[in-house]
Amino acid sequence: MNSMSYAEEIGPLRDEIDRLNEEILEKISGRVEVALKIGEVKKRHGMPVVDRTREEAVLDHVGGLAANRGLDPEGARRVFREIIDLCIKAEEEQP
Numbered sequence: 763m764n765s766m767s768y769a770e771e772i773g774p775l776r777d778e779i780d781r782l783n784e785e786i787l788e789k790i791s792g793r794v795e796v797a798l799k800i801g802e803v804k805k806r807h808g809m810p811v812v813d814r815t816r817e818e819a820v821l822d823h824v825g826g827l828a829a830n831r832g833l834d835p836e837g838a839r840r841v842f843r844e845i846i847d848l849c850i851k852a853e854e855e856q857p
Contacts, residue, residue: 790845794852801853811853817846 764771801811821839828838 790848793845794849797849797853798856801856804853812850820846 803809804811821842824842825835825839829835
């Protein structure tokens with residue numbers, strides 16, 4: 763029989779979730795930084811911020827990666843759609 767209490771058992775798992783959340787946000791922040799650099803290049807070359815063809819290619823790629831890891835491809839696509847939108851907003855707000 764398990765002698766650990768619920769709090770003792772779940773606490774470290776929640777700590778791990780918190781650590782992973784920090785890592786995810788660090789990666790998203792890094793992605794926004796790169797998107798801003800891309801926005802600068804687009805601006806210099808007179809290209810629009812939004813490139814739907816590229817976005818779809820990224821989402822398709824992410825869906826495939828998710829499926830290979832046993833994750834729901836459509837769920838992963840939705841998550842990355844939000845990340846892409848966050849990056850686009852940052853690019854649009856860039857002076």
